Structure formats: structure tokens, C-alpha cells
Amino acid sequence: MWLLAFLVWFLSWAGGMYWYLCGRPSPFSEDCVRPAGPMELNQKKRDKLLKQGFAKQKVPKDLDAIVIGSGVGGMTAAATIAKTGKKVLVLEQHDQAGGCCHTFIDKGFEFDVGLHYVGQLHENSLFKIIFDQITEGQLEFAELDQHFDTVVIGTGKETREYTICSGKTEMEEHLKKQFPDDTEAIEEFFKIMKLSARKTPYLAALKLIPEWLALFLVRSGLANLYSSAFRLLSMNATDLVDKLTSNKDLQVIFAYYFxxxxxxxxxxxxxxxxxxxxxxxxxxxxxxASEIPYHITKVIQKYGGNVLVRAPVSRILVDSQGAAYGVAVKKGKEEIEVRAPVVISNCGIFNTFKRLLPPEIQVKPEIQNRVEMMKPGRGSLLIFCGFDGTEEELGISSTNLWLFKNNDMDAMMDEFFSLGKDEAPDNIPMMMCTFPSAKDPTSKFRHPGKSSMIILTMVNYEWFEEWKDTTVKRRGDDYMEYKMRFANNLFDWACVHYPKFRERLVFQEVATPLTNNHYLGAYRGAMYSAEQNLKRYHVDVMAKNRCDTPVKNLFISGQDVFSCGIAGALHGGLLCAATALGQIVHVDLLLLKKKLKRRKAREMAALAQKKLQ
Ligand SMILES: Cc1cc2nc3c(=O)[nH]c(=O)nc-3n(C[C@H](O)[C@H](O)[C@H](O)COP(=O)(O)OP(=O)(O)OC[C@H]3O[C@@H](n4cnc5c(N)ncnc54)[C@H](O)[C@@H]3O)c2cc1C
Incomplete structure (x- = not known):
């Protein structure tokens, strides 16, 4: 009798699991991917898609889901859900879609705001397959030079320069040549890199299994026993590199993606x-970067959904049972309600939990707990520079340049961020220079004879806070003067490495955390939303910070779910789609990846045979 009961239970559990994992039609398929068409160069046609303003009549009927925010995380969630045959509406507060992936054109120069380069896009990588699926193969990537980053440490006569090259084996070998006394440390670090990459899916799995189970695995120590990735996650990076090497320059190389x-x-x-x-x-x-929202929007529309901009969501609507059922969008002085059974927020946990939820829900302990697990991250300061001249004339390439004043990252950054407002602009310890026009092969014919550079550093929001209530582009002379102190120092530093810049500069614009707040809706102007600190990556927090929320039918997507970065936000979107659909779409992706790899192997074999004939 007991045996029979157990068998019945086991069979229903196994059936349920099978249904959950692979019982429903996959949103992904080999067939949906078409060869990429020509790029749409007509700006009006592009704007028609990327700048479609919100109006009640443009909201599709019988929506299945609403996504707040059109960053890559929200668009990934929207497209994945759409591809299961559902109607999804994406609402964006800015005047164009894309979030960190939007670009702007000023005086004939085009700049991206939050995508300088991405990795893991080689053929049949999971990241590439996802992009192919959500753009149906229409998004193409250009590879940067193999020498894609230069890291410069020190200033004046003390300057040391290191080059970083890509390649399955070349990256490691190239570093060993530059640090011949530290080959063992490099080997060890590369082993850790490999392990980290292989085991990351376990961390993502923590967010897909029931929370009680995830917490049990974490708190019982079983997770740690199962994989050292969980321990690495909670271990600080200084402790790790200190164990590997005492070479401070190499320590910077292991942590230069600041x-x-x-x-x-x-x-x-x-x-x-x-x-x-x-x-x-x-x-x-x-x-x-705007090619990303451009092509994803088409997929969302294909399934009856839409992406509307100038649509600031002012409230998430929650019924008396505590379930989300839609949003209110601000249109002039009016608020327009849009309803759907699923609401996905891709505008960050602080905006979601501290601004958009009704006040009586914000104060609930379960919401407070979610918010307290993280804190807002630091802001960024960007200088957009336009030059008269080609990349050859300016001596630039697709290689990015990272500059650090010295090799003690911990002390250098701690000192800088503890400076007062007045001292900060004259003591900037690091920056990065990147050249959109040199990275994008279409730039030569879209913006002939022009080159662009973005300089990037990180700053405290507090240094700019006194101007937070001023209006964009009219913040006053004192604000302008203050941000130009940062800009002039950073530009001078760049000119040490690129002497031709000064005479060729014809355009300059500076963005601060207040700019991030205005155009990206970034809470306290944070560059990556929540701080990417050790606390946030504590394995317990990883298990608790999930896509589902204490509010029924409300889900979180984007960079606050797993990690920042285009890849991190995209995976946040995918995890969110899986949670909202109740379908582990990752299984579908892995099956597709296997299929594509087999196809590639067949093609290679056929090619080899042809060569032999
Ligand atoms: C300066 C900078 C440089 C970067 N460089 C790189 C890089 O080189 N490589 C890389 O991988 N990553 C980079 N990143 C990080 C990466 O761009 C982000 O982590 C990622 O794009 C975040 O995507 P997301 O979808 O989570 O959020 P976002 O792209 O920030 O999207 C959130 C969206 O929500 C909207 N929104 C906010 N509030 C509301 C509201 N109330 N109603 C409607 N809409 C709202 C915002 O306007 C925004 O469009 C960079 C980021 C920045 C800022």
C-alpha cells in the first residue's frame, strides 16, 4: 500500500518535473533565424520603430504582459515571452527605446551610452544563440582587434603598459610573456576563470528552483560542498589575488574591469x-548599440506586442489581494492605466520597490528585506568627444585604453571615493577610453571623416546631488563648471596617449550621474543600478534575490537579478521570462545549442570531404 502510494507520488512528481522542464513548446527554434538583412540607414524609419510615443490607442488589446523599461534585460524578457505566442507591451520613460543600449547622434557624431564591448559571442556560444533568437538573426557583431584592451598603470616615467589579447589559448600565453615571473599565478587564475564560467549556471539555477530549496542548499553547506564556485562567489577578489601573486601590476590585470x-x-x-x-x-x-532594441522590437511586434516610449510608469497597480494587475503611465497631467496579468519591472529594484509600488506595500517587511539586500551603486561620468578626422589620422583603433594612476586598486579607489566634492575632480585615479567609430565598421560610411571617443570614469552621486532638482540642459553655470573640471582633467590625461586629439576636437559633451538619472531612469544616477559588491554576491543573497517578488504577478528583470553588463542583464531577462512563464527556457536553449553544434560538425565534415575529393 505504502509502496503504491510512493509510486503514484513519484510518477506525478516526475511527470510534473518533465512538464516543467521540457513539456511545453520551446520559444526558440533553428528556423526563426534568417541571414541578416541590410542595415536600415533611413533615420526616419529607424525612429518610427525606436521612438514610437505612448498613446492609449497604440496599446495592443488583451495584453499578456507589460514590461517597464526597454533595456536589454526587459527586451529579452519581452521577446522570449512574445515568442511563446504572447502579446507583450514594453513601456519606456525616455524618448527612445534601448535603455543602456540606446545611442544618440549630435552634430553628426554617434555615441553609445552603455555598451562599449561585449564578449562570448563566438559561434554557437549561448549568448550568441540568445541574441540570434530574440532578433531572429538580424543582429550582427564586429570583432574588435585581437589586442582589444591596453592597460596602462602609473604616470610619467613610472608608466607601465600591458596589452590584453583574446584567444582561447592566446590570452593566457600573451599575459605570461608580459609577466614571465608569474606564469603559475596566471595559470591558476585562468583555471579559476574556467571553473567560474562552467559553474555559473548553478548560481542561476538557485534563482529558478523554489526559494526554500535554494536556501536549504546554501545554508546547509551542500551548495559549497557541491561546487567551489559558491565559495569563490563570496570570497573577496583581493584575498584571492594576494594568494596568487605579490606582483601588484598583475593584480591590477586580474581586476581592471572596474x-x-x-x-x-x-x-x-x-x-x-x-x-x-x-x-x-x-x-x-x-x-x-541601438541595433539591439531595433531588432528585438520587430520580434515583439511580430507577436502582436509593442514598444512605446515617452511612457514613464508612475505606479504599479496592485489589487486588494496584493496582486499586480497593471501599471499607470504618466501622460502630461493625466495617468493612463494599462492592464495585464503579468507585470515585469526592468527599471531596477530601487525604482520598483521604493517608487512604483503603492506606499502601503513598500513598507511591508518582505519588500524592505528585498531592498535592504542591496544598495545603489556608484555613478559614472562620461565624456563624449567628436573629432574631425579618420581613425588613421587620429591614430586610434578599436582597442580600448584603461588608465590607472597606480597599482594599488583598493587604496586608490577607497581614497578617491572618500574625497570631498571639491577635491574629487583633480584626483581621478582611473579612466577608460573607447572609440565607437573605430569599433563599428559601418561608421566609415555612415559618418565619413569623423571619429568618436568616449572617456569613462566612476564618481559619487553625492558630488552632484545639489543639482538633482534642476532641469536637464539647464542646470546652471556652477554645475557646468564643476563637471568640466572632471572633463578637462580626463581629456588632458587622454591627450598624453593620443597627442592629436586636442587640435582635432570639435564636439564635447559631459554626462554625470544626473544625466544617467534623466535618460536612463537610473536610481541615484548609478551606472549599474545596484552596487556590485560582495554583499550582493553573497550566496544567500543570490538565492533570495530572484525574479519573483512578494507581490503576486510582479517580476523583476535585468541587471539587478544576476549581474550587471549586457550579458548579465540579458540573463536577468531570460531568468525573468522563465519565472513568469513557469517554464525553464534554459533547457530549450541548451537543446538548441546542442542541435546547432551538431549541425556545425556536419557542415565541417562535409567541407572536409569536399576538399578531399
Ligand atoms: C556608461 C556605461 C557603460 C557600460 N559599458 C558596458 C560595456 O561595455 N559592456 C557591457 O557588457 N555592459 C556595459 N554597461 C552595463 C550595461 O549597459 C548594463 O548593465 C545593462 O545594459 C543594463 O540593462 P538593463 O536592461 O538591466 O537596464 P537598463 O538598460 O538601464 O534599462 C532600464 C530602462 O528602464 C527605463 N525606466 C526607468 N524607470 C522607468 C519608468 N518609471 N517607466 C518606464 N521606463 C523606466 C529606463 O529609462 C531604461 O531604459 C555599461 C553601462 C553604462 C551605464
Missing amino acids: YGTPPRDSSSLINALMLHHFKRGAYYPKGG
């Missing part, structure tokens, strides 16, 4: 993943 937290407060696993991300090549979207 994302706002010094290595002492960063996760070893995340830092290892950063370098690993570019091991197989660094890439840039052909036609610029």
Missing part, C-alpha cells in the same frame, strides 16, 4: 568571469 567596487569588496568569481567574458573575443554591434 565596476565601482574596489577588489576588496568585489567577488572573486565575478572578477574572474569578467576577464573570461572576453577570452574568445571582444565584440561591438555592427551599426551601434
